[in-house]
Amino acid sequence: EEGRLFAPLAFTKTYAMAGAAGLAVLLVPVLMGYFVRGRILPEHKNPVNRAVIAAYRPVIHWVERAPWLVVGIAFVLVIATLWPLSRLGSEFMPPLNEGTLLYMPSLLPGLSIGKAQQLLEQTDRLIKTVPEVDTVFGKAGKAETATDPAPLSMFETVVTFKPQSEWRPGMTWDKLKQELNERLQLPGVTNVWVYPIRNRIDMLSTGIKTPVGIKIAGPDLGVIQQIGRRLELILHNVPGTASVYADRTVAGRYVDVNINRDAAARFGLNIADVQDVIQTAVGGMNVTETVEGLQRFPVNLRYPRAWRDSLQRLKELPLITPTGASIPLSQVADVKVVNGPDMIQSTNTRPTGNVYIDISGRDLGSYVAAAQAAVAKQLKLPAGYTLTWTGQYQYLQRAEARMKIVVPLTLFLILLLLYFNFRSFPKAFIILGTLPLSVVGGVWLLWLLNYNLSVAVYVGFIALAGVASEAGVVMLVYLDGALKHRRELAAAENRTFNAAELKAAIVDGAVLRVRPILMTVTAIIAGLLPIMFGGGTGSEVMRRIAAPVVGGMFSATVLALLVVPAVYYLWQRARLTRAATQPSS
16 A cells, blocks of 8 residues: 555656756756856855855864764764654554544444434534534445445444634644544444545455454354453553444344244144244235336335334234144244344454454554553463454554565665765765764654654655765765865875875865755755645645655755765775875884
């Protein structure tokens, strides 16, 4: 699912970057030849550039005086980032506000049609009392299609809302869901509030209508129901549980007619005679058809509802014996109400029962971890029964497993490209080794905004790694160019290239790079700020992608302007010292 969500974004960005690279190489030089003419102001005469370089030059001199201190501070910042990182929750995807809500409560089985209609009307009226609600449309049971196996105890109520400009002051989506949930606290009703599209995707792929679910599999439906009831009690006490409901796998109510063969034989009746009477009285018999235009409708004959709804009246159903005598059904059969499965579900050919868990005020990952610990401590499963945690948690597990492959692969590809660019592993490792500092700003911003780690956040961090490595590469190229120029100048003047020349080369290369870095950072942040402060459908996901990049660009700037020059200076100084000691040795 994450592939279907982010594949368009990945392809769009890839094609855009490829097009931009082609334009930069082929079209921009031609346009510069046509339009960049006349008197061009030198870079050192630009007042903004002079001010930036004047502010940066003392900083780069300080970096050269204390390079180990700069590296140490960067290391401490990376270690300190583990604190907010450990407090970030995890989820598959942030809640996507679809503009409508789906009220999908779970009720106990055995609900009559009349009671379901009454309860549905009651919940619709209670929802409509909230001023922000525009329309309410509820459905009980299944639709007129074979693809909807919903029982009568399943309600689906779509709630649409008025424009937010008409809401009460200070009202938010979270407060609105809380108020609706408080108004619909009814006996025997377990509330679930979800978004319609999200719910349909989850139910089609996992069969679970809530963010978290547990599938109990085993041979006996009765034992599965007992395990589900036990899980309800355990999970109800886990912090973050909004509601929990376990399927009543054997709580359906059935009228069981057990015919006594000996008693029936004494009256001259066989099994078929008794069953025909029961079938006709309760189920009915099609006696003819009525034709209305092009449509044909069967005419069904059966006993009145007063007979069919009463167990005592069913026991009194008259049977006509071959001798013409009339006897009640109770003389030849045992009629009673028994419990049984109203619907049998199976997964991998094993009978299953579901536990639906709705959470609030807590992230998905930490909740499931706490719930699993509570279940492992308080529940002992009988032999032959298994628990499977599913729902959006199943997506989260799959995404995390895939990220364990994608992230190292991305870093390896970055290392490979860096080596092809520099033809030097030390330079490639300078960029890759200092790359964790770029993540610092992104992690802290996520913590400040109270965002959880999700697939969208991982996509943002992958994009940040590319931008940060690009900034480091350009800084390294400028430093290499300045160093090469200083070496050639020293050789032309027949001077020894020493540590002072190295420091001067570092300053020359770094100050040339400061303006492009600031331009890159400013352009990226300015482009992403509308996403950070924007709204509308889909903005929740886009903000999670943009937040790591926006926060990370600040730490990536520090990385490119301070840490990379410091590490590069230490590396070149070590090479210079080693070259100076080799002749004497």
